Amino acid sequence: MKKRIFVAGGAGYIGSVVTNELLKSNYQVTVYDNLSKGHKSSIPKNAKFIKGDILDRRKLERTFKETRYDAIILFAGRIEVGVSMEDPGVFYLNNVVGSFTLVETAIANGIKKIVFSSSAGVYASKDTPLVETDLIGPASVYGHTKRITEEVLSWYNKTLGLRYAALRYFNAAGATPPDRGEAHQPETHLIPLVLQVALGQRKNIKIFGNDYPTPDGTCVRDYIHVLDLASAHILALKALDKQDNLVCNLGNGEGYSVKEVIETAREVCKHEIKAIVAPRRPGDNAILVANASKAKKILGWKPNVPDLKDIISSAWEWHKSHPKGY
Numbered sequence: 001m002k003k004r005i006f007v008a009g010g011a012g013y014i015g016s017v018v019t020n021e022l023l024k025s026n027y028q029v030t031v032y033d034n035l036s037k038g039h040k041s042s043i044p045k046n047a048k049f050i051k052g053d054i055l056d057r058r059k060l061e062r063t064f065k066e067t068r069y070d071a072i073i074l075f076a077g078r079i080e081v082g083v084s085m086e087d088p089g090v091f092y093l094n095n096v097v098g099s100f101t102l103v104e105t106a107i108a109n110g111i112k113k114i115v116f117s118s119s120a121g122v123y124a125s126k127d128t129p130l131v132e133t134d135l136i137g138p139a140s141v142y143g144h145t146k147r148i149t150e151e152v153l154s155w156y157n158k159t160l161g162l163r164y165a166a167l168r169y170f171n172a173a174g175a176t177p178p179d180r181g182e183a184h185q186p187e188t189h190l191i192p193l194v195l196q197v198a199l200g201q202r203k204n205i206k207i208f209g210n211d212y213p214t215p216d217g218t219c220v221r222d223y224i225h226v227l228d229l230a231s232a233h234i235l236a237l238k239a240l241d242k243q244d245n246l247v248c249n250l251g252n253g254e255g256y257s258v259k260e261v262i263e264t265a266r267e268v269c270k271h272e273i274k275a276i277v278a279p280r281r282p283g284d285n286a287i288l289v290a291n292a293s294k295a296k297k298i299l300g301w302k303p304n305v306p307d308l309k310d311i312i313s314s315a316w317e318w319h320k321s322h323p324k325g326y
């Protein structure tokens with residue numbers, strides 16, 4: 001029998017790509033999404049869709065009583081680092097209370113496995129690649145909400161036997177043209193914003209701070225293709241048959257500064273992309289680069305599109321064909 005997976009936030013950028021890959025790997029998928037940020041048209045046709053909020057315990061109860069799910073993948077949540085510093089309450093409510101509500105309702109209904117979208121934002125900045133045991137020290141409310149949820153999962157694991165994987169994504173990027181790409185509303189992420197400049201939709205890209213302790217003064221991140229994230233989720237689901245908890249980084253182990261990302265996009269798009277220096281964005285870490293040895297060793301994971309140029313090329317292809325997003 002096909003395994004049934006409940007994907008909370010499956011209409012979003014990463015969730016919809018993972019849903020598609022799950023279907024291709026012969027899972028049955030139900031997408032549960034409130035469509036506050038996600039796009040209905042990005043949900044793969046063969047997935048069942050339920051419009052709902054992870055804060056809505058009654059709806060979750062009904063859904064779990066109706067269908068038995070083998071596992072949950074939790075993407076639903078707010079993701080904008082900058083906004084989290086202006087409006088922390090929205091983040092604690094959606095990401096902490098929402099995740100808690102989903103976990104609690106799942107366990108009360110006999111669902112014992114969950115794969116959670118965590119983030120590199122749980123770490124303190126470090127100028128060498130981060131391993132999972134490195135210092136936890138979120139620089140933003142967003143990162144803190146991810147850390148709290150990891151801790152909640154860990155305690156449900158110890159007390160009630162919840163099996164969980166917390167996947168600490170570094171910077172998800174790239175697209176799976178022609179169908180799916182990154183289009184947030186409003187957009188706050190570097191690569192889609194840079195591509196909007198290339199498309200003539202924005203005058204320039206603002207570089208948030210050029211006085212960080214990094215080689216060129218701009219923040220350094222590790223960009224990972226969304227399909228490589230997807231393959232890790234499927235491996236993590238399988239790993240939970242054998243082990244009851246897993247925390248691992250997902251990144252390529254290469255750091256690129258904001259300036260380097262813009263320069264690479266110029267090469268890919270063959271457009272001049274005007275950049276201007278702006279003040280730092282509150283909540284940003286200077287450097288976040290992954291050491292993903294653990295995911296490679298334990299999950300047998302291997303990124304297929306590690307090169308930043310290829311990642312940006314896939315995003316560019318999608319953006320050119322979807323200039324208005326979804």
Ligand code: UDP
Nearest residue numbers: 081188189190193206207208219258281284
């Ligand atoms: N960034 C920037 N200008 C923008 C958007 C982002 O300089 O218009 C920087 C941001 O400060 C961070 C990096 O690009 O250092 C990646 O930011 P993004 O929001 O894409 O991802 P995050 O690392 O916050 O998850």
